[in-house]
Amino acid sequence: MDAHEVNRMRAALGMFVADVFASMPRKDQRAKGDCYLRGLMLDGRRKSIQPMAQRLPDGDMQALQQFVSQSPWQWTPVRRRIAERLVEVVRPEVWVIDDVSFPKCGRASVGVARQYCGALGKRANCQVAVSVHAATDTASCPLEWELFLPEEWADDTQRRKAAGVPDEVGHVTKPRLAVGLLDRLAGWLPSVPVIVADCGYGRSVGFRLALEERGWSYVVAVEPKEIARPTGAEPHQPPYKGLGPPTLPRYREPARPLRDLIDSDTRFEDITWREGSKGSMTSRFAVLEVRPSGKEASRAAQEHAGGRSRWDGVLPVRTLLVEQPAKATEPTAYWMTNLPATTPIADLVRWAKMRWRIEHDYRELKHGLGLDHFEGRTWRGWHHHVTLVTAAQAFLTLRRYDPKARTAA
16 A cells, blocks of 8 residues: 555554554554554565665664564564454454465575475475464454474574574474464464364374364365275274284274275265355365274374273264365365264355465465565564564454444544
8 A cells, every 4th residue: 555545544553553562561662563564564565674664754774673683572462462353353264274485595594494385386495384364254364373493493503593593492393383373372362263274284183183182173175095984884803812912903994095985976066155256166065974094093092092902993983075076077175074974064165165265365465565575584583574464464454344443544
């Protein structure tokens, strides 16, 4: 937006800043936060500190640089207040887990490594962050973030010190980072809606089990090669031959990939999950019950039963959602959920497809608000910048969806 539009919202922005930055102990810090947010929202190709300071009438490059990269203000209370305000207005049906990449040159920027970069569609030098977004059919916004620290950073003392990585921060897998973010949000907010994720997270049986242990519902994409058994499969107890411990109950038939469980008897139906600009979004879907198998699933079932000797060999039933468009000769997508198969299929489809809503977030965060324009290299600077970009997007989201915010200017 141009300078006139930003100035027209100064009063509303000032009230927003006073609220979400209330944890900052000093008035000058909050003033710099206000200035930084205006810089992010102003038109301009680059949203790094120098060009933003040049565009702002009160822009002070050195002061903004110090505020983002060196000032000790804590970002967690700011993000908590943003999340509290957003869920009151957006009222999310799902929380979407995803990750986003930031291409980088060199090796000094915190967390940078050669890894898969979604922004480029290949392995490249980049940073990767895990995020959780609140979403409905018509609105979405990021709630919390964590920077992924690749394994090569775990014991690289020199790089960690130069980037200011805290001693307690080490290499943690993305699914575990996601669970940590969800735990944090569950402690901040009154309820946890359905959790949605792509197969980068859904393929992790440990991730799904962690959600189940916490009593949370999920609809996550899985790969067709994941193995499972039909719900009607029953284990049998081999006869004891008198030597060694009794043999565990076992299934007579081996587990099969999910794609092999779909046959001519699988009943597909047309489901429309939303109305798009080019018409209805419709495809064919089926719901069936399966017993996810494999080592992790068996281990979890044994632990739930109280140990190996107490397990009856029965694997728990989960619901599988399958998509096969009318012109396709085989399924094109699979989702696993711990919701019962009696859940309306239209709801399962809508929640599964709501994961794509956050592409609107990334488009606004990156192209409009400079999420990936930060040129600093430190742990603190990265988290400060991401928090401020989240605050700017939250302010715009509240103005779009909260009548009180629109009339506050």
